[in-house]
Amino acid sequence: MFNRREKPNIGQRVISFLWPAMGWRRTSHYLRHRVGRLPGSPYEIAAGFACGAAVSFTPFVGLHLILGGIWAWLVRANIISSAIGTAVGNPWTFPFIWVWIYQVGQWMGVGEAGRDVTDLDFSALFGNMMEALLSGDMDFLMETAGPVFWPMLIGSVPTMAFIWVVFYFPLNAMVGGYQKARMQRRRKNAGTSAESIQTKT
Template sequence: MFQRKKKKPVSKVILNFIWPSIGWKRLLRFWMIRISRLPGSVYSISAGFACGAAISFTPFVGLHFILGALLAWCIRSNIVASAIGTAIGNPWTFPFIWTWTHNLGLWMGFDAERIVSNDDSISEIFFDKAYEAILNFDFILIGETIWPIIGPMLLGCLPTVIFVWFLFYFLIRALITYYRQSITENNIH
């Protein structure tokens, strides 16, 4: 009933995904209102969002939705909010997140001498060697090529996940409380 007569071309859809036509400020406001209208307590929604955002700082790409939902379920928070929170990890933020967690893991004392040689690029390791090693169940090659990168990231993501959880929990909690109070005040007057 409320569909377009002419569908948008795929190029417009992709461009709108990369750079929203409504603008970043309006998009963020839209998502904040959507999150605030989720059913549940302020704790449930903010803790769920924090779970999704925190899990986005782990190197388990492809499992963020599942791990975020599992963590949200464990602490009895909103699973839908955790799915929305995983949007913190996206193609724009992953390079920064991965660089941060990798360097933090090295700084925390991961064995830096096992890092990959300079002739191998990270994309070659992940997309060529890792794919080949996983398909062939070659655990020695996995240990030699993937572990020097994933290991520091796993170590570095531990304090980062805890910090990010608390950061987003208190941020989203304050925003939801403010939004719900303003709605209540508008309905009273």
């Protein structure tokens, strides 16, 4: 009776992903509870989310879920949490992420010095990468995507480390507090139930 009468189509799901119907504030509140309820210790959950968020700051578009899961597995973190963390990289944030990691790569001395980042066509870059990988033409890959991809790759390394730290420590404290409060509520409810049973008997 309470189920939706019509299931959302693909277009509606995309729109909902880009702009949640419940609003960003309520969505963030929902995600906070969703992450807090995941099984595992505060470290496992926070580290997993941080891994997913960090890999979103790499140019490996389409592989973030896999890379985040591998990283989480290596550090014994929560893989589901890492999948949620990859949502940090989305159509709203990717343009800023790509410009940033490319700029960092340039600052580290990789790529064409003085190249205006506003002239870059990232959609063409990833299109050329996909075309070259599917055809196995590595020379074409180096000629078309290489000059932009390598600065992005190098720039993503320190950025990933920074993003991991930024997400891990606040989430570790948040999840720890959430789990502690949840346990206290359960104990309180259990105590109330026990008192109620004793009163009836």
